[in-house]
Amino acid sequence: MDEQRVRGDGPPSWRRYGSPWRGRWDDEEPGVRWPWRSTLLVTALVLVGSNFAAHMQEGERAPLDVFARVLLLVASALLLWRQRYPVPVVFGTAAAAMVYLGAGYAYGPVFLTVALACFSAVVAGHRRAAWIALGMLWAGHVLVAHWLYRWLPPSRDAGASWGQELVIATWVVAIVAVSELARTRREQWARERAERAQAARRRADEERLRIARELHDVLAHSLSVINVQAGVGLALLDSDPEQARTALTTIKSASKEALGDVRQVLDTLRTPGDAPRAPAPGLDRLPELVEQAARAGLTVEVDGEPPRLPPGTDLAAFRIVQEALTNVVRHSGSRHARVRLDHTGGALRLRVDDDGPATGADAGGSENGLAGMRERAAALGGTIEAGPRPDGGFRVLAVLPSRVKEDR
Known part of the structure; x- marks a missing residue:
């Protein structure tokens, strides 16, 4: 015992x-x-x-x-x-x-x-x-x-005298009342501590999920470009050394950018309250995505100007476009994609289309990538629709609520 x-x-x-x-x-x-x-x-x-x-x-x-x-x-x-x-x-x-x-x-x-x-x-x-x-x-x-x-x-x-008994009875009731008050306060403090601990765990879970989503988007995009260019370099290593050199240069550039993005994401794990060392990416870096896609052999046509958005919406829009283009490079036979930006009525409509058939079973991308895009949109109160188009190809349509800021 x-x-x-x-x-x-x-x-x-x-x-x-x-x-x-x-x-x-x-x-x-x-x-x-x-x-x-x-x-x-x-x-x-x-x-x-x-x-x-x-x-x-x-x-x-x-x-x-x-x-x-x-x-x-x-x-x-x-x-x-x-x-x-x-x-x-x-x-x-x-x-x-x-x-x-x-x-x-x-x-x-x-x-x-x-x-x-x-x-x-x-x-x-x-x-x-x-x-x-x-x-x-x-x-x-x-x-x-x-x-x-x-x-x-x-x-x-x-x-x-009975007056004395009344005094004693009052004394007894006062003792019990003070004890009950202390018990109620202690239970309230215990509930508040439990609620604070639960809220802290929930914030920690949300932060881990956000960091995991960021790392997935950064690494999936960069590794897809590296994988495509490595295949091109291996295929042309003997027949066209100059083109193979270009592929290796693209791999070096993509890996360097991926390392920078990973460092930026991991900076958020430093001491709370510290300012980030670099601003979060947004749609102002859309030309960089177009250039990276071009190095991977994908031509991207952009329709519309990137609007001024709150930082959270701007980052989500950038990652959604990045993931959609990554999926085109990895899973579509098309070498052409279109990105359309439409900011009206306090909402950003973001559409990414490609015309080619899927090269495998994962048309439109992996479940992790699509789930990550949906989570980003849902966190802002927006929606994501992704699926095959009636005339062939694949479409990703995101609607993100936003408000234009006068000052960036």
């Missing part, structure tokens, strides 16, 4: 819930510290305060003796277990206080031990036990103060 307790592989019901007499802290954190300091402080206050109260109520209540001090020590010492066993502690302190009052000793800080025990029980979730213990204490005081006082010390003691 002890070995199971250490390893945490005991019965599921025991691991989850623990003993019904134990507090929640002990179930969640077996190594919770004992409240030595606070218990010693309360013990000192109770002993000193009770001596002072006995002096002030001399002649009205019984003087403190050894039994009274033992009761005070027991009630105070029980608080040492208030976080581990809140239910027995709240009943134990209430019973000690009831015996203390029934013996006729002076009213004093003994009630402080009951208040702290009640507070710990309510915060630990044992509300009913705290209510019952306080109710028993109040009922016991009513019984002693209005009936049993005739046979209990001190001698010639008179019954208490």
Whole structure:
């Protein structure tokens, strides 16, 4: 059993819930510290305060003796277990206080031990036990103060007034109310911490997804160009060395640009708050995509001028065009593509067409590429349509909401 307790592989019901007499802290954190300091402080206050109260109520209540001090020590010492066993502690302190009052000793800080025990029980979730213990204490005081006082010390003691009982009842309700308020606040703080942790995990997941999407777009485009040019270079290495040299030059340029883009993406992993070392790409770099596609043997015709867009929309539009042209190079037999830009009505309509048949089963590109384009568009509230055209070829149509900025 002890070995199971250490390893945490005991019965599921025991691991989850623990003993019904134990507090929640002990179930969640077996190594919770004992409240030595606070218990010693309360013990000192109770002993000193009770001596002072006995002096002030001399002649009205019984003087403190050894039994009274033992009761005070027991009630105070029980608080040492208030976080581990809140239910027995709240009943134990209430019973000690009831015996203390029934013996006729002076009213004093003994009630402080009951208040702290009640507070710990309510915060630990044992509300009913705290209510019952306080109710028993109040009922016991009513019984002693209005009936049993005739046979209990001190001698010639008179019954208490009902106004005093009202004060005690108010004191009991105040203790429970403060305990309930503390429990509610603690549960609220726990929910807020859980929500903040969940939001942080969600932001981290979104950031990882964004970086993965950026790396995919950068590497897929550049590696496609490199793959095509490597094939051309190998085919013409013997018959046309000059053309092979051109292909190798294109490979060098594409790889250099890919390394730069990868570094820019990885810069976002640096210390949060640092400014990026280079601006994110946008449609103003569309001529570079056209030039890269031309080096890969693809002629790209651009219709429309790149509008001024917010940075997020500008980057998404650039990556969508980049992915679409990459798919044409890799998966289409066409050597010609058309890019049309139309910015009207607060939305950018981006269309990429090619006329050639697919060279394999992945017409229009891989599922990862198309999924990445859809995710980019959806993140901005836009849409992506991709599929074969009725007259042959393939079309990618993106609609991205945007607002023109007066100042870039």
